Amino acid sequence: MTVLLDDPMVTTPWVIDQMRRETADTFTFILKPVKGHGRGSFQFEPGQFNMLYVFGTGEVPISISGTQEQNGKLEHTTRVAGTVTGAMGKLRSGDVIGIRGPFGSHWPIENAIGKDVIVVAGGIGLAPLRPVYNALVGRRDEFNKIVLLYGSRTPEDILFRSELEKLSANLDIEVFVTVDRSTMGWRGNVGVVTSLLRNVPFDPRNAVAMVCGPEIMMRFSVHELQRRGLKEEEIYISMERNMKCAIGHCGHCQYGPEFICKDGPVFPYNRISNLLGTREL
Amino acid sequence: MKQLENIITNNENFKTLSPEHVKELAGRASIIDLETGAFMFCQDGKADHFYVLTKGSVGLEIHAAGWGTVTMQTLRSGDLLGWSWMFPPYRWHFDAKTLEPSQAIAFDAATVRDKFKKDSDFGYQVMKIVATHMMDRIVAARLQILDLYGKNPDHQGYAIR
């Protein structure tokens, strides 16, 4: 049987070059293609995801949290949630996992040119937005204000902490981090990320927002952005549903008329506003 | 006075107030400057002012023996601070401590309440602002209690080995 390398159902082996522990339950894999299975540099758009296959356990969708263009490495940041992500957390440098992708829609960076950009992340939702803020800062002159708001559970759960500190020292982007619950020694903001939106500086007539996190957090963030006067079509959110095929065949991820794997995960809010918060579909 | 009116007019919380009502509020307000670590008010103290932060940040804290001090919320420039001034016995429930050099507008609660009695429209408009602020805080507190970024409580989480 001939297997086409570009067949979206065929997984490709990648070796874990490095596993970086981010917090108690979250880690980043820095992956490089196994020799002979590479296909040049890995092209993706911020917001897209790959299917990560832990051999013998199962496959899960994980967003791409970065690439290292100079050496073709790929980064995925994962929070342990259950069976497969739990097995991923037990892998180590040198172990091999399977990758299919990239799949899905992406954040609207081109639509943000010439506008204020508000990036709102909650918890692990920062990982899919990491390529966005890195791209925005990399192309700084093309955007007006850039604001990153990040809500975390506690100070110990803050992802990419030193990266955020560096960004925040950089005048190109305003970074506000808040925690739901403070612990000893935390001198930063306390409170939910949505409450930061109230006074954040942006012009709602010429702005775009990208929001990623738990569904409830996204819903309340959207309310707050609307209250500030931002139009529904300028608010983008990233949806999560269980997936199998990731290419729109199996119907596993269907959400009303949309397939999250193919039409999403990133949607303009006006396209799915009537579905968000619906209990059963 | 004009400076106070401008600050109030440009504050997101007060955008529904008419210029006349802004003037009434400004006439009952003053600007205060605060050093880092200053207590704007303390738990059980008399709630004789309410505030709008114009610079800096303030931690809303509670202190209890055995617990130490817990910060529940951080307020930043533009935020409204305080609602205990509206309800008898007019006592603060929490401490408010500045986290950096800060500035605020302090509104005199007693004279604002007096004005409510004489001008019910003014009272209604200000009450709506305070009620909105309370709603925001309740929603925020509920989201905090939900522990949105935590594990699903029905399922055992794993830690990385």
Ligand SMILES: Cc1cc2nc3c(=O)[nH]c(=O)nc-3n(C[C@H](O)[C@H](O)[C@H](O)COP(=O)(O)OP(=O)(O)OC[C@H]3O[C@@H](n4cnc5c(N)ncnc54)[C@H](O)[C@@H]3O)c2cc1C
């Ligand atoms: C497009 C997309 C992008 C994503 N990107 C990322 C990312 O970048 N990083 C990341 O960490 N995650 C990401 N996710 C989420 C990730 O895919 C899931 O956490 C993962 O699929 C969980 O699989 P699992 O086998 O580890 O957990 P499962 O065992 O499937 O459990 C998943 C969750 O469901 C709960 N659960 C388990 N069994 C039940 C049950 N019977 N009833 C109710 N609840 C149950 C578990 O407690 C856990 O919270 C993304 C998801 C999508 C769709």
Ligand code: FES
């Ligand atoms: S995962 Fe199969 S249709 Fe989306």
